[in-house]
Amino acid sequence: MNGAESLVHTLLKSGVEVCFSNPGTSEMHFVAALDRIPGMRCVLGLQENVVTGMADGYWRMAGKPAVTLLHCGPGLGNGFANLHNARRARSGIVNCVGDQATYHRPYDAPLTADTEGVARGVSGWMRTARRATEVGRDAAIAVQAARTAPGQVATLILPSDTCWDDGGVVADPLPVPVAQPADPLAVRNAARILREKKNVLILLGGPALFEGAQAFAWRAAQVTGHKLMAEGSNGRTQRGRGRLPLERVPYPADQAIAALSWVEHLILVNARAPVGFFAYPNMPSIHYPASAEVHVLTRYEQDAEAALRALCEELKAPAAALPDPGPRPEGARGAPTPEGLARTIASIMPEGTVIADESVSFGRGFFKETHAAAPHDWLQICGGAIGCGLPLATGAAIGAGGSRRVIGLQADGSAMYTLQALWTQAREKLPVTTILLSNRKYQILLGEYQNVGANPGRTAMDMLDLGNPDLDWVKLANGMGVEAAKATTLEACGDLLAQSFAGSGPFLIELAI
Numbered sequence: 001m002n003g004a005e006s007l008v009h010t011l012l013k014s015g016v017e018v019c020f021s022n023p024g025t026s027e028m029h030f031v032a033a034l035d036r037i038p039g040m041r042c043v044l045g046l047q048e049n050v051v052t053g054m055a056d057g058y059w060r061m062a063g064k065p066a067v068t069l070l071h072c073g074p075g076l077g078n079g080f081a082n083l084h085n086a087r088r089a090r091s092g093i094v095n096c097v098g099d100q101a102t103y104h105r106p107y108d109a110p111l112t113a114d115t116e117g118v119a120r121g122v123s124g125w126m127r128t129a130r131r132a133t134e135v136g137r138d139a140a141i142a143v144q145a146a147r148t149a150p151g152q153v154a155t156l157i158l159p160s161d162t163c164w165d166d167g168g169v170v171a172d173p174l175p176v177p178v179a180q181p182a183d184p185l186a187v188r189n190a191a192r193i194l195r196e197k198k199n200v201l202i203l204l205g206g207p208a209l210f211e212g213a214q215a216f217a218w219r220a221a222q223v224t225g226h227k228l229m230a231e232g233s234n235g236r237t238q239r240g241r242g243r244l245p246l247e248r249v250p251y252p253a254d255q256a257i258a259a260l261s262w263v264e265h266l267i268l269v270n271a272r273a274p275v276g277f278f279a280y281p282n283m284p285s286i287h288y289p290a291s292a293e294v295h296v297l298t299r300y301e302q303d304a305e306a307a308l309r310a311l312c313e314e315l316k317a318p319a320a321a322l323p324d325p326g327p328r329p330e331g332a333r334g335a336p337t338p339e340g341l342a343r344t345i346a347s348i349m350p351e352g353t354v355i356a357d358e359s360v361s362f363g364r365g366f367f368k369e370t371h372a373a374a375p376h377d378w379l380q381i382c383g384g385a386i387g388c389g390l391p392l393a394t395g396a397a398i399g400a401g402g403s404r405r406v407i408g409l410q411a412d413g414s415a416m417y418t419l420q421a422l423w424t425q426a427r428e429k430l431p432v433t434t435i436l437l438s439n440r441k442y443q444i445l446l447g448e449y450q451n452v453g454a455n456p457g458r459t460a461m462d463m464l465d466l467g468n469p470d471l472d473w474v475k476l477a478n479g480m481g482v483e484a485a486k487a488t489t490l491e492a493c494g495d496l497l498a499q500s501f502a503g504s505g506p507f508l509i510e511l512a513i
Contacts, residue, residue, distance in 0.1 A: 129156065130162070
């Protein structure tokens with residue numbers, strides 16, 4: 001057995017069942033092992049940032065890591081942006097990155113790079129294999145690291161001789177560390193704050209946004225009369241009927257500061273105290289009042305649902321019915337608006353839909369209009385590195401088992417970063433409907449230009465414009481093997497959505513906004 005074969009056997013024994021790949025010469029023995037050893041689903045991405053984004057989406061829905069196969073330091077560098085997003089979403093990923101053979105590295109061949117240096121910026125765990133006999137052991141440790149709560153990127157760098165040399169040893173799976181319990185003192189302190197103080201906000205993030213934890217959070221808020229909110233960007237929020245109609249901390253700095261201006265006490269549940277996405281002239285970096293006191297119920301690595309259950313017990317909070325979000329919206333008509341599109345999606349989406357949201361500025365108000373939709377999951381871009389949406393939707397469809405419809409809410413500018421994900425959707429016949437929001441400009445940057453106090457002229461406007469020539473998303477999608485159509489009204493968009501739901505494969509709707 002060579003090192004690559006021990007790697008594949010160990011990954012399979014450790015519960016890793018999907019490999020998202022874009023391999024090169026240094027990884028050919030890994031590819032050969034995947035060919036010889038049954039059990040691993042291999043999904044090809046045509047660019048490494050698609051590969052890493054798919055692995056992120058897979059973890060968010062499957063709750064277990066996939067393995068990526070990346071080509072040396074430059075390939076890892078190509079996938080860096082969506083590994084950054086995955087790190088911010090606290091997604092577990094096992095990165096396997098090929099590298100020069102150990103004895104070839106001193107010759108500084110053209111593809112030689114500081115692979116470890118690239119990996120450090122996004123990896124919670126990292127190791128370079130030294131010999132074939134250790135590859136299986138290293139792989140088992142990498143899977144354990146990726147699955148350590150709340151989830152992290154684990155990067156295993158594999159010099160090519162560690163894969164082709166004989167002496168590979170299959171390692172047994174290592175125990176998966178469970179999320180740590182909350183500190184009982186933190187639970188009692190949160191209960192005291194909720195009982196004794198006024199203007200308290202409980203801010204939920206991570207697994208606190210799953211429906212089980214939401215129910216306990218609602219009980220605690222109801223019995224004490226305080227409020228709940230979600231972080232601005234979240235890896236996965238369970239929403240719709242039967243879940244809490246939570247609003248998020250707004251993205252724009254002025255709106256966030258206004259929304260939190262009343263807060264005197266902030267209780268964090270797997271969340272962080274809100275700060276600005278960027279610094280702006282004459283604008284504070286923190287978005288809650290400087291006088292507010294911040295209290296931590298659970299850190300990221302702790303069990304949010306168990307902590308909220310314990311909080312309810314401490315408060316003697318009775319069971320409480322979740323608020324009724326009202327009737328399911330009706331589809332809107334006429335020219336596209338953010339509110340109308342959200343209502344149209346909410347009116348027609350099937351139960352169990354997964355939303356992969358990279359709508360950027362157009363979609364900031366979607367939550368309010370979709371509380372009464374059928375139960376669904378909502379995935380957001382967490383690290384701000386655009387180009388997340390199309391790969392995220394692709395990986396989420398695989399992570400959800402291929403049986404749940406995924407709707408990608410996708411801005412046109414960021415879609416061009418990872419357009420190749422459409423090809424993978426077509427190849428894998430995935431149930432993904434992409435609503436491509438086509439305004440032919442980087443609308444978010446136009447707003448940011450004003451936020452920083454600059455005055456755009458012709459040259460600046462040209463750098464933020466996606467016209468001249470216009471992008472034709474129907475042709476681009478068709479060229480990737482995805483059926484597509486254009487819509488200019490919300491009723492046409494709704495009809496195309498229904499048409500896509502009736503099929504089993506991917507579909508793209510170019511919606512002019």
